[in-house]
Amino acid sequence: MKRETLFLKVVVFLMGLPVLALSIFVLPEIAEFFAELNPTLDFLQYPFLIGLYVTVIAFFAALYQTLRLLSYIDKNEAFSDLSVMALKNIKYCAITISALFVVFMPLIYLMAEVDDAPGMILIGMVIIFGSVVIAVFAAVLQKLLKNAIDIKSENDLTV
Known part of the structure; x- marks a missing residue:
């Protein structure tokens, strides 16, 4: 099992690298581009x-929780309350990302309309729905894990 979790840890790390690069180099340019396209709304550039950046922080928090969950699996503590808490935190991070993109979707729409780039709206919608799917999946896994822990503790008490 160590090989599989090591592979997953490497994949999680590799998922974070492009997001880090985008947040350093591309996000400030996107905000500047938004201010240039909509001079009347340039005061919204920094919000x-x-x-x-808050969505990027939530993304990295979810990646960190994923790494913690994988380390619990390595230590044979997958069926513990710590794993349930990690899944709960992943769920909250995904909900945060979805909510923030829903809030900023009108700004993305304005940017896409001025620049005539409907793909920007599609990207925003994919991020929203992807985060919602991850949140629901984490919630389902959290409930299943909690039920498995309860059944395990009942069995430990009966034996």
Whole structure:
């Protein structure tokens, strides 16, 4: 099992690298581009940028919780309350990302309309729905794990 979790840890790390690069190099340019496209709304440049950075922080928090969950699996503590808490935190991070993108979707729509780029709206919608799917999946796994822990503790008490 160590090989599989090591592979997953490497994949999680590799998922974080492009997001880190985008947040350093591309996000400030996107906010600047938004201010240039909509001069009347240029005062929203920094709140938009802050919102995008909050989503990046939530993404990295979810990746960290995923790494913690994988380390619990390595230590044979997969069926513990710590794993349930990690799944709960992943769920909250995904909900945060979805909510922030829903809030900023009108700004993305304005940017896409001025620049005539409907793909931006599609990207925003994919992020929203992807985060919702991850949140629901984490919630289902959290409930299943909690039920498995309860059944295990009942069996331990009867034996």
